[in-house]
Amino acid sequence: xxxxxxxxxxxxxxxxxxxxxxxxxxxxxxxxxxxxxxxxxxxxxxxxxxxxxxxxxxxxxxxxxxxxxxxxxxxxxxxxxxxxxxxxxxxxxxxxxxxxxxxxxxxxxxxxxxxxxxxxxxxxxxxxxxxxxxxxxxxxxxxxxxxxxxxxxxxxxxxxxxxxxxxxxxxxxxxxxxxxxxxxxxxxxxxxxxxxxxxxxxxxxxxxxxxxxxxxxxxxxxxxxxxxxxxxxxxxxxxxxxxxxxxxxxxxxxxxxxxxxxxxxxxxxxxxxxxxxxxxxxxxxxxxxxxxxxxxxxxxxxxxxxxxxxxxxxxxxxxxxxxxxxxxxxxxxxxxxxxxxxxxxxxxxxxxxxxxxxxxxxxxxxxxxxxxxxxxxxxxxxxxxxxxxxxxxxxxxxxxxxxxxxxxxxxxxxxxxxxxxxxxxxxxxxxxxxxxxxxxxxxxxxxxxxxxxxxxxxxxxxxxxxxxxxxxxxxxxxxxxxxxxxxxxxxxxxxxxxxxxxxxxxxxxxxxxxxxxxxxxxxxxxxxxxxxxxxxxxxxxxxxxxxxxxxxxxxxxxxxxxxxxxxxxxxxxxxxxxxxxxxxxxxxxxxxxxxxxxxxxxxxxxxxxxxxxxxxxxxxxxxxxxxxxxxxxxxxxxxxxxxxxxxxxxxxxxxxxxxxxxxxxxxxxxxxxxxxxxxxxxxxxxxxxxxxxxxxxxxxxxxxxxxxxxxxxxxxxxxxxxxxxxxxxxxx
Amino acid sequence: xxxxxxxxxxxxxxxxxxxxxxxxxxxxxxxxxxxxxxxxxxxxxxxxxxxxxxxxxxxxxxxxxxxxxxxxxxxxxxxxxxxxxxxxxxxxxxxxxxxxxxxxxxxxxxxxxxxxxxxxxxxxxxxxxxxxxxxxxxxxxxxxxxxxxxxxxxxxxxxxxxxxxxxxxxxxxxxxxxxxxxxxxxxxxxxxxxxxxxxxxxxxxxxxxxxxxxxxxxxxxxxxxxxxxxxxxxxxxxxxxxxxxxxxxxxxxxxx
Numbered sequence: 012x013x014x015x016x017x018x019x020x021x022x023x024x025x026x027x028x029x030x031x032x033x034x035x036x037x038x039x040x041x042x043x044x045x046x047x048x049x050x051x052x053x054x055x056x057x058x059x060x061x062x063x064x065x066x067x068x069x070x071x072x073x074x075x076x077x078x079x080x081x082x083x084x085x086x087x088x089x090x091x092x093x094x095x096x097x098x099x100x101x102x103x104x105x106x107x108x109x110x111x112x113x114x115x116x117x118x119x120x121x122x123x124x125x126x127x128x129x130x131x132x133x134x135x136x137x138x139x140x141x142x143x144x145x146x147x148x149x150x151x152x153x154x155x156x157x158x159x160x161x162x163x164x165x166x167x168x169x170x171x172x173x174x175x176x177x178x179x180x181x182x183x184x185x186x187x188x189x190x191x192x193x194x195x196x197x198x199x200x201x202x203x204x205x206x207x208x209x210x211x212x213x214x215x216x217x218x219x220x221x222x223x224x225x226x227x228x229x230x231x232x233x234x235x236x237x238x239x240x241x242x243x244x245x246x247x248x249x250x251x252x253x254x255x256x257x258x259x260x261x262x263x264x265x266x267x268x269x270x271x272x273x274x275x276x277x278x279x280x281x282x283x284x285x286x287x288x289x290x291x292x293x294x295x296x297x298x299x300x301x302x303x304x305x306x307x308x309x310x311x312x313x314x315x316x317x318x319x320x321x322x323x324x325x326x327x328x329x330x331x332x333x334x335x336x337x338x339x340x341x342x343x344x345x346x347x348x349x350x351x352x353x354x355x356x357x358x359x360x361x362x363x364x365x366x367x368x369x370x371x372x373x374x375x376x377x378x379x380x381x382x383x384x385x386x387x388x389x390x391x392x393x394x395x396x397x398x399x400x401x402x403x404x405x406x407x408x409x410x411x412x413x414x415x416x417x418x419x420x421x422x423x424x425x426x427x428x429x430x431x432x433x434x435x436x437x438x439x440x441x442x443x444x445x446x447x448x449x450x451x452x453x454x455x456x457x458x459x460x461x462x463x464x465x466x467x468x469x470x471x472x473x474x475x476x477x478x479x480x481x482x483x484x485x486x487x488x489x490x491x492x493x494x495x496x497x498x499x500x501x502x503x504x505x506x507x508x509x510x511x512x513x514x515x516x517x518x519x520x521x522x523x524x525x526x527x528x529x530x531x532x533x534x535x536x537x538x539x540x541x542x543x544x545x546x547x548x549x550x551x552x553x554x555x556x557x558x559x560x561x562x563x564x565x566x567x568x569x570x571x572x573x574x575x576x577x578x579x580x581x582x583x584x585x586x587x588x589x590x591x592x593x594x595x596x597x598x599x600x601x602x603x604x605x606x607x608x609x610x611x612x613x614x615x616x617x618x619x620x621x622x623x624x625x626x627x628x629x630x631x632x633x634x635x636x637x638x639x640x641x642x643x644x645x646x647x648x649x650x651x652x653x654x655x656x657x658x659x660x661x662x663x664x665x666x667x668x669x670x671x672x673x674x675x676x677x678x679x680x681x682x683x684x685x686x687x688x689x690x691x692x693x694x695x696x697x698x699x700x701x702x703x704x705x706x707x708x709x710x711x712x713x714x715x716x717x718x719x720x721x722x723x724x725x726x727x728x729x730x731x732x733x734x735x736x737x738x739x740x741x742x743x
Numbered sequence: 744x745x746x747x748x749x750x751x752x753x754x755x756x757x758x759x760x761x762x763x764x765x766x767x768x769x770x771x772x773x774x775x776x777x778x779x780x781x782x783x784x785x786x787x788x789x790x791x792x793x794x795x796x797x798x799x800x801x802x803x804x805x806x807x808x809x810x811x812x813x814x815x816x817x818x819x820x821x822x823x824x825x826x827x828x829x830x831x832x833x834x835x836x837x838x839x840x841x842x843x844x845x846x847x848x849x850x851x852x853x854x855x856x857x858x859x860x861x862x863x864x865x866x867x868x869x870x871x872x873x874x875x876x877x878x879x880x881x882x883x884x885x886x887x888x889x890x891x892x893x894x895x896x897x898x899x900x901x902x903x904x905x906x907x908x909x910x911x912x913x914x915x916x917x918x919x920x921x922x923x924x925x926x927x928x929x930x931x932x933x934x935x936x937x938x939x940x941x942x943x944x945x946x947x948x949x950x951x952x953x954x955x956x957x958x959x960x961x962x963x964x965x966x967x968x969x970x971x972x973x974x975x976x977x978x979x980x981x982x983x984x985x986x987x988x989x990x991x992x993x994x995x996x997x998x999x
Contacts, residue, residue: 034871072914114915153974233997236908268981280995
């Protein structure tokens with residue numbers, strides 16, 4: 012035993028040395044254990060009792076001590092353990108370690124008793140320790156309670172039937188009821204088994220009671236895996252209880268940060284255990300149920316926590332790379348640069364040197380850098396710039412800037428860059444338009460070089476050229492050509508983007524209500540372009556359109572520019588892009604309607620562009636394009652006589668006459684509002700193109716029964732005199 | 744800055760991130776990431792610099808470091824290759840590349856902390872670690888057990904918990920296993936390291952308070968009413984999470 016003269020610190024130091032000795036050579040354990048036990052006598056200082064109990068827990072847990080040696084030592088320490096745990100005044104940390112030790116010792120003692128059934132006293136001690144632990148299980152501090160759970164787990168493991176194992180072999184995890192002879196006088200197996208069953212129930216009660224203490228749940232869950240794996244006959248009982256456990260039960264009530272951690276923890280730990288079991292035995296009879304449970308848990312968990320995450324607003328830890336967040340965090344990382352104070356200048360005139368002197372130290376202020384050799388100054392300058400903290404530099408620059416500002420505020424009349432004739436002669440070597448980029452130094456240089464005209468003579472001496480208010484001259488106005496050119500460039504770029512985008516196959520059409528930017532594909536971009544063309548500049552152009560008409564150059568109109576490009580785009584492949592044409596014209600039509608609603612003198616575009624499009628198509632049509640023409644005429648939002656005029660034109664050509672009339676028939680049949688208009692056009696066809704008459708008769712008798720008679724009449728007349736008087740149209 | 748005064752009167756000078764050893768009770772920590780290179784080593788160093796006993800591990804099957812392209816990583820064995828030899832190898836392969844992507848810096852730091860990457864699954868918990876006495880943070884870990892394991896990625900946490908269950912908890916020793924989710928890059932590792940140090944400080948403060956004078960017995964009335972360290976852990980993590988919302992945490996109490 013340590014000499015009483017030693018202080019507690021010294022004793023602990025000695026004990027630590029002893030511990031290091033046994034850690035390096037396990038052979039010394041029996042000696043050291045014998046030596047330290049008296050130190051933990053009931054009256055000893057708490058520091059010493061803690062040290063001893065910690066040491067015992069460590070010793071009996073250590074994997075580097077052979078089990079046989081541990082077994083022998085366990086018999087020595089039981090008395091100490093018993094006296095510590097039975098002391099109601101014992102320190103919680105000591106008790107915690109004692110319970111841990113007891114859990115490690117229990118299988119050792121049981122095995123000893125199995126083989127030495129005469130040793131009643133030892134078993135008595137172990138029983139006393141066990142019953143004390145089971146008694147304090149529910150009432151002790153949480154840290155002790157979790158160790159009680161673990162102790163109970165070890166007892167259950169020992170006192171249930173396991174795979175047959177050699178009782179002489181070391182591993183305490185293998186000590187099981189199977190090793191106990193049925194007629195053992197001290198430990199009848201049936202009693203042990205009954206006790207284990209009761210203890211297991213008590214352990215599992217944590218899942219059934221309304222217990223909110225996650226740490227007890229976790230401690231239990233994390234100790235159950237070996238029971239499930241090594242004790243198959245109780246595995247289902249355990250698993251069924253867990254499968255009926257809902258760790259998210261408490262998630263309904265409002266969660267505090269603490270309860271969030273606890274609920275998450277219970278859920279995750281439950282899931283981890285089940286996944287662990289599933290991974291090792293996917294043929295398990297409960298595998299299906301476990302799988303279901305795990306999946307359900309994951310779903311509800313993400314429901315609960317993601318929901319909360321979303322509710323808690325944007326700054327959530329979903330993306331650690333978010334620049335804003337990163338900034339915030341790195342702001343914490345970087346210690347703030349030391350505050351650098353630049354004292355403001357006193358009112359009055361100052362030299363440039365004073366302006367840039369930011370130090371407050373008089374000695375430094377007096378130092379003339381010109382004394383130093385130039386290369387030295389350069390070297391020093393470079394080194395300083397390399398080392399200088401950017402923040403400090405910024406602060407200094409800011410300080411000087413403030414000085415300049417205050418000076419310019421005090422002497423506004425001194426220098427006005429806009430009026431001061433600094434560059435009286437046109438200097439070749441700089442562009443007056445672009446001297447905005449000059450820095451202070453350049454301007455100062457310029458000032459130095461300025462001729463000493465009366466106007467530039469200022470009250471202050473030359474170096475006193477504090478910068479006055481300086482405004483950039485307005486840029487020269489762009490000419491119309493330039494504006495048009497730049498505008499054209501912009502439009503071209505917009506179209507370039509579209510060309511790079513993927514052409515989607517068939518997309519569902521949402522008509523006029525489609526969202527322009529619902530997807531980043533070509534149709535979406537086209538929608539954007541058509542709307543840019545039709546709506547962006549709507550209402551802005553009328554004045555120009557009226558006033559600037561006589562100019563030779565048409566005024567630049569963004570809308571028309573885009574329209575032109577769109578038109579060209581469509582005619583690069585009008586058969587494929589007829590949909591786009593229709594879509595665009597719909598937008599035009601819609602916009603025209605909106606414009607008419609808002610003002611009477613609106614500039615309308617639909618009609619003009621509809622005709623332009625059809626004019627563009629017509630020359631290229633052949634007899635095969637019936638579907639295209641029908642589609643176009645059927646889908647454009649407004650039909651006018653002028654458009655129909657173009658269609659009529661197709662009747663000249665024998666290859667297209669059928670197509671033209673069929674599309675007109677389609678309009679008559681399916682666009683009732685336009686029916687009269689179209690029929691009038693048909694009438695015109697009748698009157699204009701004699702060759703088309705048979706087709707007209709074939710197609711339109713249903714709507715105009717008199718065509719048949721008329722053609723008969725005409726034919727008869729032809730037969731009679733060959734010169735037919737064209738009958739008047741019936742329908743007006 | 745959260746700076747626990749674990750010992751009354753202990754000078755707490757801070758200079759360049761290092762602080763004076765406050766002495767007193769200290770929790771023992773273990774940091775874990777995939778390769779025991781970046782995140783776990785950054786926090787290993789930080790905790791060691793704050794005078795906590797600390798060890799670190801990786802849960803991956805091999806140590807993987809980025810190579811010249813994504814399909815050509817540099818692969819090493821755990822426990823067999825030292826940081827120093829990795830450093831020398833990469834330096835000889837392509838000093839510019841590995842300087843530019845920060846690997847050499849990282850290995851430089853790591854070789855100053857300990858010999859080489861260790862694999863969690865190969866760690867024999869409770870086996871004396873006397874031969875590691877030159878590692879940073881080795882003091883206090885001679886017994887080879889820790890109180891708190893901090894993983895840097897949920898997958899590592901899963902691996903640790905699964906492995907602890909596999910081991911069957913033979914030591915009967917409770918251990919708090921906490922995941923602090925950190926992205927695997929140098930910047931995030933730095934931030935994560937700070938977060939982990941803050942967490943360690945908060946936990947250690949509570950543990951030290953528990954160890955502080957406890958004159959009354961464990962089962963006398965006020966012992967149960969006074970919250971002990973283990974019980975306070977969820978609350979401490981909850982508060983910490985409010986301070987570090989970008990480092991999502993998961994916790995459980997497991998067994999060695």
